[in-house]
Structures are given as structure tokens and as C-alpha cells.
Amino acid sequence: MADARYIELRGISKKFGAVVANDGVCLDVARGEILALLGENGSGKSTLVNMLSGIYAPDSGSIYIDGRETVFSSPADAIRAGIGMVHQHFKLVPVMTAQENVSVGEKAGLFVRFARVREKMYQIEKKYGLVINPEKKVYNMSVGEKQTLEILKVLYRGANVLILDEPTAVLTPQETAQLFQILGKMKEQGCAIIIITHKLNEVMEISDRVTVLRKGKSVGTVLTAGTTPRELTELMVGGPINLEIQRESVTRTAEPMLAVQGLTLADDEGVTVLDGMDFDLYGGEILGVAGIAGSGQKELCETIAGLIDPHRGSVRFLGEELRGLSPRAIIKKGISMSFIPEDRLGMGLVAGMDITDNILLKSYNHTKGFFVDRAEGRRDAEKIVSHYGIATPSVHHVVKKLSGGNIQKVLLGREIEQNPKLLITAYPVRGLDIGASTTIYDMLNAQKKRGVAILFIGEDLDVLMALSDRIMVIHAGAVMGIVDPSRVSKEDVGLMMLGSRGNPEASGNPEASENRAVRRGRP
Template identity: 40%
Template sequence: MTDQMFVRPVRTRPIPEGARPLVSLKGLTKRFGKVLANDAITLDVYPGRIKALLGENGAGKSTMMSMLAGRYKPDEGWIEVDGEPVRFTSSKDAIRAGIGMVYQHFMLVDSMTVAENVLLGQEGSFFVSPREMEHRVGELAERYGLNIAPDAHICDLSMGERQLVEILKLLYRESRILIFDEPTAVLTPEETRNLFEALWRMTEQGKAIIFISHKLEEVIALADEIAILRRGRIEGELDPASIESKADLASRMVGKEVLLEVDRQPAEIGDKVLEVKNLTGLGLTGVDLDVRRGEIVALVGVAGNGQKALVEAVTGLIRPPQDTVFIMGKPWRKFFAESTWNRSMCYIPEDRLGLATLPNQNLVDNLLLTTRKGFAKGPWLDKKKAAKHTTRLIEKFDIRPGRIHALAWQLSGGNLQKAVLARELYREPKLIVAEQPTQGLDVSATEEVWNRLLETRAMAGVLLVTGDLNEALQLADRVAVIYRGRILGVLDNTDKDIARKVGPLMAGIVD
């Protein structure tokens, strides 16, 4: 997505003279054991303005915002709202002060509807009828241009649609200070445009917005000012008008030059490691797709068009119709009956905290989640050996904080994704199913993941499921477009017009 896709209202970038911050952070410091997550953070956020917060994975962005939202207590320093010091003992205190936050990891009840989740815990909601709930939430969604059915159940929603529910929860509270932590990570371009228009409308009402994102083009287009966080400290603030390019902003963020692209050289193509033949059912119709060793095949499409069902059918989460899925030359049932822990298939899920890891277990136990047979001696697990290999993977993939006993939920989204990738590549797979593998990663980490996926072509074929068209074009040898459960086309990346052709196919338009 490029900044040209946004039509920004005419705004005055400078802070009005004499304006008072709506919220101020004064020397906030937070430690987790020996790890200094935030170091004397001082930051002002003004009403009617959008402040973007940039930093590498593990720089301390989410920790800082969690203190502002009342989730964590600072070890040192304090917070001021309207110029008055406040002390939050819980997120409820922050909500009462007018602060709302949408987190990277969703906090929704799967068995409830959209409307029930939005009103859950809200004052007076206990006596509201389901019809009235749906009416209120429907009006709210329509007001901000968010396309979501209030009577839909969370368990039936895509990741992008679940993100919209989290945003609706925040809007319903009418918070004056709104914190968005990677809100567009799972949104389509159209949903992102709608969100940005909603954010601009909120600033017109005098709300202050903090926007955390790794998508630099969005930050440049959206923000009034940009604060850069590096290793737990604010390194400086920038006027977006002073930024020359995405590469310029990326280098300022990470302190070194970032190319924002990879050199994809052709690899030797081998045997088929995945073959899908006329797969009909599970919301899919006549799907034909194959992946060979040495290539990356990207599956792209607007969220909710059948990607989830296809991934689940391939990876063993649901049973496909017989004789429709073949892995490494074996029928689906035979493959999973004989599958080994290594040199087989690995899956990098989109839901990194729920499906990919155990949130309350450390990195060693999360390594063992899919590799335990490689560390087994009879009925016993060699935990010391697993710990040594975990330490090596932490160093190799630069996973922060670099402690094997850190719990999965304590890692930032990007570092948790790197931990999952490290674990799965350790298995030396022959087929990799990677679902949104760089979602929530900073530009430096994204480049690293891209390069590692390209390297794996020497031993594996990769099915890359992504909502990022640029990622697909950078990595894939072939791009398959899915729409309403059908593969409408498979395009070779050597086609110079591929970028022009993919867009209409994603919208269901076939020449």
C-alpha cells in the first residue's frame, strides 16, 4: 500500500502555540527482571493530533503503551492527563481517565457476537436486549465506516474482522486518548482506508491518537508527528514532512541503512511437495494448486475468501475430501499417518500467540512443542539439550529479550513470530506453509524473514499465504489469487504486468 492511496484532509502540522498536552509521560521506566524495557520515557501527546510511534521489535513500544493503558505499573516516573498526575492500578482506571487501547493480540470471547463483545463490561449493558445491542453497535460501525455485522459470532470471523471488533470496543467507550497497536496488520487496503478516515474524524473531535505501526508508508501518510523508540529510549521526534522516503525513515528507525527489498535469485526446481487436486468443500470450489521444492507460491486475496480453509486442509487442522490433497507424493491421510517431526511439513500460523505457541510457557517448552521427538530418549525429554538449541536459535534469529526462560506472552509480536519461525526452520522441513509470516514485524526483521524464506528453497517448497501484495511480489515465483473459494488465476512473477493483473482478480474480475 502506498501513501497515494490515502486522501488526507488539509491539516496544519505544527502544534498550536500555547496548546497543552492531553497526556504526558514523565520519565517512565519499566523493568522485567534484568531487562530494561523502557528507560526514562518522556513524551507529550496533544489533542486533535496523531502521534506515530516507531521502533524495532522489542524496542519497548507495547510496554510503554501498556503503562499508559494501566496494564503495567511504571517502576519510575509518572503519567499526566490534562496536566494532572494520575496513578493507574488497572486498565479500568485508565479507561475512566479516557484512555483506550487496541492490543496486537485480540481480547475477544469467541462464543459471543460482535455486539456482545463490544458491550461486554460496559456500564448498563447487562439489561440491554440483544436487538438493542446490535442496533447500537451497527450504528457505531456505520458512523465510522467499519464493515462488520453486529450479529456475527467471533468464532466465525477472520483475523481482519476480529481487529475491527477490537476497534469498535474502543470507539464505543468514546475515549479521548486512543492507542492503536498495529491496527492495520490484518486489514485489507479498503479496511485500512476506512480506518484512517475514522481516525481523522476522531482528531477533528479533539481526540488524541497514538498509532504504532511498522508500515512506514502508512505512518508518513497518517501522522502529525513521529516518535522513534530504540532500545527502550526515545531517540527523537520527526515531522513527517521532513522525511524524504520510506528508506530514509527506516534507516532513522533502526540506526542503519535498510534496503526494503530482497534479491530473489532463481532456485533449482524439484519435485512437487504439495498438490491440491479439484478440492471442493470446506467453502472451496475446484481448487487446483501445486508447490515444488525450490519455489515459493504466494496465495493472495482479500481476507475471508477461503485462505483459512485451504491452509487448514493442507496442514491437518481439518480433514479434506479424499484424494484432493497430496503432500510429498502421499495422499493426505497416509502422509499424516506416517509423518515425522523433521524433514516433513511445518506450519507457521497467523495466530502466533494462540495456535503457534503456549503463551504461559517459556521458549524452551515452545521449541519442544513441535520438536520434542528430536529431544526424546525413550520416555524422557532431554531438556538441557533443548535449552542449548533454544539459546542458539535466540542468537541466530536475534529474538529479544534473549532469555530462554522468557514466557511467550512476554515477547513482542515480532519477536514471538521470529521464535516461531526459528523453531519451524530448525525442523528442516520439505514443505513450509507460512501464513502472514511478517505480520507485525519491523522493516529490518521483515527483510530477515524474507531472506530466510528464500534460503529455504534449497530444501523446501513454500506456500506463502499473505495479505501483503508487495511481500508476494518480492518473494514468490508464482502468485495464486483466491476469490470466494476459487483460484481465479496463477500468475508467474516473470510477467511484467503481474501487479496490474492481481488487483482485478482479487476483486473477482476475470478477463
């Protein structure tokens, strides 16, 4: 590792109105070093790297590059200074090829440009060990390929400082390993790398040092080799916290609460997104769902919740057929179901409304004749804010102005307070810090102990393996297998996510697994 500080932030402060996002933060990273940036939601991580990448300007403090004070007035300034950022949500144009995406904005003759673009891409790939087809359309790429393309795009623009925001959030173990190989190559070539992540096991594996933020301040920078996940967590939250995810031992119901058979759905272009899905979900169990992004998770949840009508198949809740029923019809039948969608602000909450009004959206009993009892709704909102630790000035605060983690807590709190019998959760801890995630895991276990049937769509395999009673692995809308997490490895599940059929014996019930295989028409 190089000794000289290449990037240095000194006393960086930033306010948004009365909210202090960063308060005198100091951070540095050397060439040939990987620095992990940790902190709870709202600790100021995103604001800090947004200033380093030219999106915001600090109110006070200085940014130094190679010992020279630098001022950015735009992201273009940061790119010219060699700083590139790969956001958690990819900034790619789906209908364009890889070479078109990396060269967006260049001003040159079309044919000459692409010949030069391909040559430059090849040189970068050779240097850092990247592999990408320059003529492949983004919509045909796997998530791992898109991640690689995002990295290639910033390197193409001359970046030697790379900032990655939650880079492994939607990657399989195999794709994560490939990403870490690329980052290792970049480190060897002298790049300075900053990673924002909540996954402490990955911090310990890939980083050289760790800087921790708490409530907008930098509270410590430590050598990764000289610390532990527990010490890092205590730095983040300011005290001890239990990192272990408990799988509660609960006797599940004798009969399935939810039975799905032959569930099939095609999108508007005729592409199959759910391919004859068969599975059962029991009360008192958490059935985890693992799959690479775009494998049908969203469509599965929305079909069960009554938002999409499948082309074929059956969805039964306690023997009652749900197929063809709208969410309103499901409620009228007295079926107690809560759905926590992936798109928090698009489907779950109304961004421009305050917390109280969003809570009232599901509080059907808070009415007086034709009028809504806002006082009762406010009390419910205050209870949820307190119970789930939502950081907000008041329950009258507009939801879209909350941090991502707090937005999720509002949605989770509202749905759980409905006391459902069936709980469908799509990525419930996405964007949450360790403390908040632990709260959510405890909440899911509490619901499980109540006898609730929980369908848990997850993206962190370590969490899925620790929390779920069974894991259903899907690929391209088809069930690859339903396995007992205590009988398979994370790598086994990763291979199934990529399309490999699971071993029926891994389910702990070979006969049931074979019956499912026969129903799907497999030999």
C-alpha cells in the same frame, strides 16, 4: 494540527523483574494529530501504551492529560479520561450483535437501552463516517467491519484519544483505505490518535509525527513530512539496514513438488471452508497466498500438513498421496516437510517449556538409547538463538516469557534447521519488526535457492507482491486466481481477495489458468 500537547508522557519507566521495558520515555500527542509509534520488538511500545491505557502503572514518571497530571489505577480510569485502545486481536463477542458489543456493561432496561444505543451509534457514525449495522452479529462481519466496530466501541465510551495496535495487519488495501478515511475524519474532529505499526509506507501516508523507541528509550520524534522510511529504520535499529525485499531468480523444478486438486473441506457446522482448491507448487519457488482473514488459510495449511483430513480432493508430494496421512505417518514415509503454524504457542511450541526443550521436540536424532541428549539439544538451541537473533537471557528461558517476535524466531529457527523440501509458513513475520522481518525474508529466499517449495501465507500485500514468484488469491475457501505479481497491481489483488475472479492473462500462463478454471467447473 493543534499546537498544544493534549497527552504527554514524561520520563516513564517500567521494569518487569530485571527486564527494563521502558526507561525514561517521553512522548506527546496533540488534539487533531496522528502520532506513529515505531520500534523493534522488545523496544517497549506495547508496555508504554498499556500504561497510557491503564493496564499497567509506571514505576516512575508522569502522565498528563490536557496539562493535568493523571494517575490510572485501571483501564476503567483511562476510559473515563477519554483514552480508548483498539488491540491487534479484537476484543469482541462473536455471538453478539454490534449494538450488544458496544453496550456491554451498561446498566439500563433492555429495550430502552438498545433504542438509546442505536441512536448514539448513529450519531457517532454520522460524525466520523463509520458504517456498521447495529443488529449484525460479529461472526457474520468482515475483518474490516470488526475493526470499525472496535473503533466505534471506544468512541461510544467517550474516547477522544485513540490508540491502535497494528490496525491494518489483516485488512485488504480497500479496507485499509476506509480505515484511513475514518482516522482522517477523527483527526479533523480533534481526536488525538496513536498508531503502532511496522508498515513504514502507512506511517508515511497517515501520520503527522513519529516517535521512535529503541531498547526501551525514546530516541527521537520527527515530523513525518521531514523524514524518510530509511531514516526511521536507522533510528529504530541504530544503524543502516537494507529495506528492499529481494525476489531471488531461481530456476524452479520442471515438475510440481506439491500438487493439490479438488481440495474440499467443511467445518463441524457444514460450512465449506475449502472449496475445490486446485494449485501446484514447484521446488525453488515461493507461492504466496493472499486472502482476507478466515478465507481458509489455516485449514489449507493444516490439511497439507496432515492435521485435517479433507472430505474430497488430493494432496500429492512428489507423486506420493498425503491425504489421510497423519503428521507422524508423513514423517515415517521420509517426506521432509516443515509447518510453521499461525498459532505459535497453541500448535507450534509448548509455552511452559524452555527454548532447549522446544527445540528438542523436533530433534529426533538427539537420543541415546531411550534418553534424550540434552547437551546436544542445548548446543542446537544456542546455535538457533545466535543465528536468528533471539533476545533471551539463556536457552533455559521459558518460551511464554519471550516477546512475541522472539517466540516466532524460536519456531522458525527450529523448523528451518530441519532442512525441509516443503515449507509451509503461515504469517511468519506477524509481530516481527523490520530488522527481524528482513532476516526472515532472507531466510525464505535462502530456502528457495536450496530448491525448497515454499507456501507462504501472508497478510501484507506489499511483502507478498515483492517476495512471491506467484500469488494465489483465495476467498471463502475458493481460488480466485493465481497471478504473476509483476503483472497485477495491489488493488487488483485486493479486489480478488473480496471475491472478484482474476484475469487468466495475469498469471503469465493463460492456458494453465483456463485449465484450472475448467477443473473448478467455471465457464
